[in-house]
Amino acid sequence: MRRQAAPGPRALAYRYAAATTLAAAVFAVDAFTHLGSAVAVLYVLVLIIVADIASRHAIQAFAVGCVGLTLFAFVYGHGVDVMVEPGLRLLFSLSAILATTVIVLQRHADRLTVESQAELLDVTSDAIYLSDAIGRIAYWNKGAETLYGWSFDEAWGANAHALLATRFPEPRDAIAATLRQTGEWQGELTQRTRAGQTLYLFSRWRRRPDGTEGGGTTLETNTDITARRQADEALKDSERRYRTIFETLAVAIWEHDLRPVKEALDALRAEGVTDLAMYLAQNPDFVTRTRSLIRVTDVNGTALKLMGVATKEDFFTRLDDFLPEDDPTFPAFLLALNRNVESHTAETTIRTRQGELLRVIVAFNFPPGAPLDRVQASVLNITERVKAQEALQHTRSQLDHALRAAMLGEVSASIAHEINQPLAAITAHAAAGQRWLNRPEPDLDEVRASLAQAGAAATRASEVVRRVRTLMTQVEPEKTLLPVNAVVEEALHLLRNEMAAQGIVLAAALGAEDSRIEVDRILLQQVLINLMANAMQAMQATPPGARRLGVRTHAVPDEVIIEVCDTGPGFSEQVAQKAFEPFFTTKAQGMGLGLAMCRTIVTAHGGEIAIAAPEQGMGGKLRLSLPAVPAAES
Numbered sequence: 297m298r299r300q301a302a303p304g305p306r307a308l309a310y311r312y313a314a315a316t317t318l319a320a321a322v323f324a325v326d327a328f329t330h331l332g333s334a335v336a337v338l339y340v341l342v343l344i345i346v347a348d349i350a351s352r353h354a355i356q357a358f359a360v361g362c363v364g365l366t367l368f369a370f371v372y373g374h375g376v377d378v379m380v381e382p383g384l385r386l387l388f389s390l391s392a393i394l395a396t397t398v399i400v401l402q403r404h405a406d407r408l409t410v411e412s413q414a415e416l417l418d419v420t421s422d423a424i425y426l427s428d429a430i431g432r433i434a435y436w437n438k439g440a441e442t443l444y445g446w447s448f449d450e451a452w453g454a455n456a457h458a459l460l461a462t463r464f465p466e467p468r469d470a471i472a473a474t475l476r477q478t479g480e481w482q483g484e485l486t487q488r489t490r491a492g493q494t495l496y497l498f499s500r501w502r503r504r505p506d507g508t509e510g511g512g513t514t515l516e517t518n519t520d521i522t523a524r525r526q527a528d529e530a531l532k533d534s535e536r537r538y539r540t541i542f543e544t545l546a547v548a549i550w551e552h553d554l555r556p557v558k559e560a561l562d563a564l565r566a567e568g569v570t571d572l573a574m575y576l577a578q579n580p581d582f583v584t585r586t587r588s589l590i591r592v593t594d595v596n597g598t599a600l601k602l603m604g605v606a607t608k609e610d611f612f613t614r615l616d617d618f619l620p621e622d623d624p625t626f627p628a629f630l631l632a633l634n635r636n637v638e639s640h641t642a643e644t645t646i647r648t649r650q651g652e653l654l655r656v657i658v659a660f661n662f663p664p665g666a667p668l669d670r671v672q673a674s675v676l677n678i679t680e681r682v683k684a685q686e687a688l689q690h691t692r693s694q695l696d697h698a699l700r701a702a703m704l705g706e707v708s709a710s711i712a713h714e715i716n717q718p719l720a721a722i723t724a725h726a727a728a729g730q731r732w733l734n735r736p737e738p739d740l741d742e743v744r745a746s747l748a749q750a751g752a753a754a755t756r757a758s759e760v761v762r763r764v765r766t767l768m769t770q771v772e773p774e775k776t777l778l779p780v781n782a783v784v785e786e787a788l789h790l791l792r793n794e795m796a797a798q799g800i801v802l803a804a805a806l807g808a809e810d811s812r813i814e815v816d817r818i819l820l821q822q823v824l825i826n827l828m829a830n831a832m833q834a835m836q837a838t839p840p841g842a843r844r845l846g847v848r849t850h851a852v853p854d855e856v857i858i859e860v861c862d863t864g865p866g867f868s869e870q871v872a873q874k875a876f877e878p879f880f881t882t883k884a885q886g887m888g889l890g891l892a893m894c895r896t897i898v899t900a901h902g903g904e905i906a907i908a909a910p911e912q913g914m915g916g917k918l919r920l921s922l923p924a925v926p927a928a929e930s
């Protein structure tokens with residue numbers, strides 16, 4: 297089926313001239329000689345000359361012409377008297393011409409069909425070629441020309457797979473056997489183009505046997521899948537890289553299927569639950585139930601080591617298997633999931649296979665739009681750090697206590713020391729006054745003078761007390777210029793562990809980003825720690841899911857405001873009146889010095905501290921204001 301170009305007008309003209317000349321020659325011999333045979337039969341050669349090149353109409357015209365010439369030559373030679381023998385010869389010639397015309401027209405129709413089918417093969421972008429029994433190319437479509445770079449004429453007759461350096465996915469014998477048995481084969485292979493580029497192709501073969509052993513032709517249709525293969529390879533490569541990172545990361549990672557939890561939360565919403573925090577606080581069994589729904593789907597090597605498990609198959613199957621029952625952080629996790637946040641971090645405790653409790657920071661990532669069936673949690677073991685911090689905190693609080701005791705002792709000793717003298721003076725003046733009165737004739741002037749001196753001594757004593765107290769409580773702050781949020785964040789950091797241990801959710805909104813204050817960092821931290829510690833103590837009776845500590849900063853003209861609020865019971869009117877008085881406490885173990893100290897320190901910084909009106913749904917709220925340092929000075 298070698299593809300042929302359409303004949304040009306010149307080729308057509310030559311053929312027609314040849315056919316016409318032959319027709320004229322046959323006619324001349326037929327009409328003007330007396331050769332006894334059926335010369336007119338030779339008209340079939342005229343038809344054969346134009347058969348593969350002429351149009352249907354031209355073939356018909358030549359046929360009519362030949363018949364006409366035959367009849368004319370007959371009449372010309374024999375007249376209209378039909379004799380038997382020449383008549384039979386005429387009939388014989390006409391039959392041959394007509395039979396040839398029918399065959400030529402039939403072949404012409406077949407040729408048109410084949411040509412239009414071949415054109416169809418050229419329309420597809422797939423590379424299609426036909427090879428004979430020994431692999432030589434017999435047909436090569438436009439797609440093959442474009443894809444491989446060889447034209448039909450260049451490819452024709454070459455061995456297809458040698459030309460294209462084909463590499464097969466299985467041995468050639470196996471492919472040949474499949475072709476023999478089923479007549480078809482398909483698979484992925486690589487071939488090289490004329491320019492030397494390697495292509496990945498999906499190849500479909502169809503064999504058409506010709507009845508001989510090993511004979512017949514094979515039609516191969518090849519679809520270029522190079523781009524897809526490269527994309528697949530790139531994807532696999534990135535998956536491999538991701539796997540390697542996942543497995544070798546120093547952080548433990550496990551994946552969870554959170555879909556059932558999300559469904560449970562969605563169901564709650566559908567039931568009309570709007571305040572999820574409240575619902576969770578009131579329905580601890582819902583929390584327990586949802587926890588048990590979480591399956592672990594994958595873990596990395598570091599996680600196995602951390603949890604003391606040998607293989608992935610042996611790893612815990614559910615979150616419940618290693619999260620202690622009294623874990624207080626799960627409600628906060630549910631709230632985060634419900635809010636569709638992009639990440640959530642919690643500090644919690646987990647139990648290893650050997651039963652050891654570990655303190656960990658767990659960070660969940662919920663990329664927007666990603667399915668919840670494989671949510672990753674990165675887990676950082678901070679057990680040692682927490683132990684060190686706890687030891688440090690313990691030492692600090694012991695020291696603090698000792699310092700306070702020492703300070704109290706010092707205050708009382710100083711007061712005692714300082715007022716001893718005025719007290720002695722008062723005693724002496726009182727005794728003298730008494731003696732003057734006890735005289736037979738009391739000297740009232742002396743009595744008056746003694747009393748006046750005793751009064752003056754008492755005044756001095758109270759002055760001494762005030763001075764000593766001022767002296768002892770007066771702070772000499774070492775002021776530095778600091779961003780207010782940095783100080784607040786440091787204080788929050790110091791209390792993070794305790795908050796996590798008590799299941800307190802922190803709601804920090806630090807709005808005063810650019811505000812700076814001139815403060816003694818340690819003292820202001822002491823104030824904030826006191827306020828937050830009070831807030832945490834106030835929430836001891838609040839159910840775990842509802843414990844929230846609000847810390848806010850914001851700037852107003854010339855000032856920075858810091859607010860600390862909680863979900864405890866708040867201040868009663870009586871407590872609010874006395875809360876800042878030294879030694880006022882409502883706690884069994886309280887010293888009643890915290891808020892007093894806060895006020896002293898804040899006042900020393902030119903600021904103010906007060907109990908603020910509680911917000912909706914919240915308990916106690918303390919508000920302190922400090923002078924802001926204008927930007928130009930900072």
Ligand code: ADP
Pocket residue numbers: 826830831834862864865866867871875876880881882883885886887888889890891892915916917
């Ligand atoms: P202490 O904490 O040692 O009792 P404080 O001066 O810190 O001393 O507090 C005085 C009192 O003020 C507390 O005993 C408590 O009754 C009340 N109080 C302080 N903060 C809060 C708060 N956030 N919510 C309710 N009451 C509080």
